[in-house]
Amino acid sequence: MGKIVERCRRLRVEPVHALVALQAALAGGVLLLTPGAGNASALWWWALLPLFAAAEVLVVHVPTERSSHAHTLREVPAVLGLVFLAHHDYVLAHVLGSTLALLLWARQRGTKLAFNATMFALEASVGSALYPLLLGGAEASDPRGWTAALAAVLVTDLLAAAAVTAAISASEGRYDGQLLREALRGGLVAAMINTCLALLVVVLVLESPGALPLLGAVLLLLVAGYRAYVRLGSGYGRLQLLYRFVGAAQRPGEGGATAAALAEDARELLRADRAELVLLPGAGGPGARTAAVRDGGVSTRDWDGSPAPDDAWWRPALDGEPVLLRHAGRPRGTGDGPAAAPRDGIAVPLRAEGVRGALVVAERLFEEETFSQQDLRLLETLGAHAAVALDRARLVDRLRAVAAQREHEALHDALTGLPNRRWLTAQLDALLRAGDAGALVLLGLDDFRDVNDTLGHSAGDALLRSVADRLRTAAPGAVARLGGDEFAVLLPGVAVDAAVDVAAALAHGVGRAADVQGLAVTVQASAGVAGLGAGRGPGPAGGPATAEALLSAADVALCRAKERRSAVEAYRPEDGEATRRRMVLARDLPRALEDGIEVWFQPQARAADGAVTGAEALLRWEHPRYGAVPPPEVVAVAERTGLLRRLTDRVLAAALAARADWARAGHELDVSVNVTAADVADEGLVAAVAAALAGTATPPARLTVEITESGAMEDPERCLAVLDRLAGLGVRLSVDDFGTGHSSLAYLDRLPVHEVKVDRSFVARLDAAGSDATVVRTTVALAHQLGLQVVAEGVEVPAQWRAVADLGCELVQGYGLARPLPPEAVLAWLDAHRAGAGPGLRGQPAASRG
Structure with a gap:
């Protein structure tokens, strides 16, 4: 069975060392407890030694959801060794051949090499101890021999998968069961197929050795076909990811969300450990760097364009030059670029009308594969789509900002910056729908027209701004300007009596002298107060409360305060009918002037x-x-x-x-x-x-x-x-x-x-x-x-x-x-009066009023 390749750049060394020691101890213990007798053959040992090494070289890497899985033909020499080698010879050939391949071909060193060597020793010792027990006295070419070999291989593969999962979990400090599931899902089937092939070799060796070259050809063709299948499946998967990337790039969205999605999709599509979308500051917007890291999520930070030491390898992409940084089997951190460069990476320029930057991916998820020219062309395609998407997203951001500004302007007074009548109406409607208590205070300036007429409209505007500042500071609730010299204060949860006291204090504060164009200007203010219940309709049962009715009620109270010069008045129900009468008459008068008057x-x-x-x-x-x-x-x-x-x-x-x-x-x-x-x-x-x-x-x-x-x-x-x-x-x-x-x-x-x-x-x-x-x-x-x-x-x-x-x-x-x-009655009356006109008319009694 294969193994999960390295998943992180920095291993936590101490836990892995402990696993190496544990594997070595278990392998040694099994060797000591297992007798060394068996069919020893120097020829078979020297034949299987290079086969174990070749099995680690002829590897098919299958990308999985979170890493890659390496499929080998190691089960073939393993089954041959179980059948034709003595116990200790089998363990030595397995460990020595596989370890030499990793050392010389894969260039593994240090802890990783020690872990794999001890894991090989544990697999070989357990398998060689288990196989004779299951075989009993049967022949290797018998069905029982097949079953014994298959069971021994599967047990050792399970043991290897568990060891690799433990190593990765120890290095990352957390257990990840997905790794074990990925290994078992693809590895057990391959192990069973390889074991069956190995048993065919055993049968041919025992029964018809001359046919072995035919089986060898079949094995080589199988490996080649398997690799072709993997490439085809990988290409199809990447094509699906590309379609998804292009589709995501075409969907409108906010700039930050679009950049995060593009960075994560690029990292996943290129099977990289991290990806970064870098935007230079300019006319299109501020600079930003959005990084997507496997298992680390997506983060965005502002960027002023200043270089950092680890940026040197990809900075040519900002000037329009793509960068391909490859490795030749070296471990991470030993790339061909500067010291701070990653092991491998790609960077392509982003160019659009309002976008200039780079799309960067780095650190292929598994060491056995590095970025290629094909990957570079793919990322360039992604970069072209990403630049257009980001340009569109920034345009959407600007449109949304303009829309938000327009909405703010629609809800606020341009002169004072206070919320306007439309905003206040919406707040009142919300409070009325919720059935909350509260009060509305309407304030008006009594002498404002005199200020405008005497000092001019600029002075009047300055006075209004001064009043707005005072109300904004002193009012315990939201302040709005309704237009002209009228302001409103919304007091949720305040009773009418308390609101009258608040209104009196506000009116007194507004009445203090204000500095207007170097002059101390004093105006008096009047206030009308209406509780939220005053917004109900007419009649004994009332009607649905409305914001307009509440504003009208407060306005009635304000008018009465101005008429009586009493500074503050609260709305009374009897005032409402008179107000409604005035409103109805005002509504109907234009038509009455046509045919009703x-x-x-x-x-x-x-x-x-x-x-x-x-x-x-x-x-x-x-x-x-x-x-x-x-x-x-x-x-x-x-x-x-x-x-x-x-x-x-x-x-x-x-x-x-x-x-x-x-x-x-x-x-x-x-x-x-x-x-x-x-x-x-x-x-x-x-x-x-x-x-x-x-x-x-x-x-x-x-x-x-x-x-x-x-x-x-x-x-x-x-x-x-x-x-x-x-x-x-x-x-x-x-x-x-x-x-x-x-x-x-x-x-x-x-x-x-x-x-x-x-x-x-x-x-x-x-x-x-x-x-x-x-x-x-x-x-x-x-x-x-x-x-x-x-x-x-x-x-x-x-x-x-x-x-x-x-x-x-x-x-x-x-x-x-x-x-x-x-x-129509005047002429008839005139004719009648003329007929009886004279001084004696004064003596006639007047007509009754009835």
Whole structure:
């Protein structure tokens, strides 16, 4: 049976020495206990001596999974020796012939030679002692003789396999049963075949010696055929490994994983002890060295390209020159290269667009074979595929790095580096799905717009970065920037009450002076707090909690904190319905401006005789869910959503179109349209009014634009400029709800208005004792002194009509005259009123409100 060749470079000498001594002792003991008598023949001894030597030379090496197995014809001289030599002569011929072959041909020395010699002695002594016992008195050519020879050979082969396994396990410091299984799997079958051949020789020697040359030819042909078969099987196995290598090289992967897989596959394909994939640093990426060592795994380390002493033999490969380092039967560490070079090795260059380096393999797994030109060509093929694979892997790495950077940018704010709203939403969704407790704090800067307007946007950006740094340092949870001047702090596991305290501390910290472009800038911060339960939907049972609902709840609390100037507010459930109403109205308003908003009209008449002079346009929105939406709420929603301009244009167009219809029907009336302070601050209002007048052929004097007293005083200078331009068009101007605001009489004198409207709150109390009549009388007197017309609003009963007429009001408006009418009902009402118009109308009771 063959033997497992050397598996490691450095043997642990002491355990192997102990095995050598043990084998020698066992062999000597068997020799002493076995009688030396037998059929001695000097001719047979000299004939078998070279046969034992030849058996160690004519070796077929079969690579196994982890080493190589050497198949010999040693069983042939062994069986002949058992049959034709005396016990001690057999042992001497076996040991001397085999040892001389290892010494002179295989050039073994030292411990390894001593181990093999003592192993031969143990095999021979055990076999020669066992064979006579099994043979008994039978002839060697009898079936019993065959059985005895076969049993003796198999026992000695098992003993040799166990000895080799023990030696390797002792040298490596661990037992490896795979070695013994590999030896027995291939060795026992070969031993049985060789033993049968040897028995044929014995039979021919005893019965027909002249036929021995024929058997010799058969044996030589068998060895040649066996070697050819082994080469074919080895080539097929390497071809399969090559296919696997190429397939692995074509699969995309990360650079480090690809390099490790390529190095390990190259080591296995070339049947080497170690392989290394070396990449020079450059534009393609950093330098790295990935080493694959048998039984040692794969490791990677960075490399700056600086040479090391043991790199000299393969460094030409970095310059494009392949290297083939061979041995001629010498032990490892005695190669032809530098002192630090391995026994044998191959190095080939790696060249691709973004890759420059070398692929190196070293130390053939078994000494009897070294690397060849064929191996070099194979490794060059592997290197070409490996270079392309590494270039592709580095490209994949770069793409993944870019993707990771893009993902980071998508989840983080570019200005502050904090996570953004998208990141925060994902975190909130995860917490809500897990059912965890916690709170969300929303912080907003109260005076940030003033910083931007005064110092510029660069100062505002610097302030935001300063606030972000403070929150990042002080906040006990994750901080995110939602946009603008709003920041969020996520507090998992924190109750709402504790979160309110945290929010107060954070708002106070943000409010400290910050150095912005050399100036000490102080801004105040407000905070809204919402517990994670605030993210549930409406209704008694609630709905699935969502991140958007939670953010909305915190935003509601923040708005309330800003409105109340209370620094911190916690979300209340009742706030949620109001917020949802605002959100629904904001969602539905754009469509309502197309077909849902209506304009109704409330007539105005002269107080003296009841003749109708005009009508005020009133906004109406019947929402499908909330019913009639009050006009002030509609205006507020339009302002928040940026739709105020569209809303004003819609009402203005409808009012002027209706007035044109009345005129064509014979009712030449005025029409009044309300505008907000934001409308008056919009310089585009004048152009819109002019276009609407021209589009309906309305005389400008027939249009009255109403603005509230408080709205006129919100920005008097800007308001005055727009109102002057409206007056320049010929449009009449009116101050609505006069007496309820805080206007300055000096500004009122400067405004180009034509009338004032006394608020309904004063008119409603004219029939009761009090000072309201004095207020109305004074207002009327002041208006008349300024040359203004006075309209009394909210006139509902005849007594109020008579009172305002007696106080000097020129016009009346209210339920006492008519309720607000839809556009299609106005003409019918005008015709009916004209038929019964006159001073006596003031004595008629007002229509009920029901």
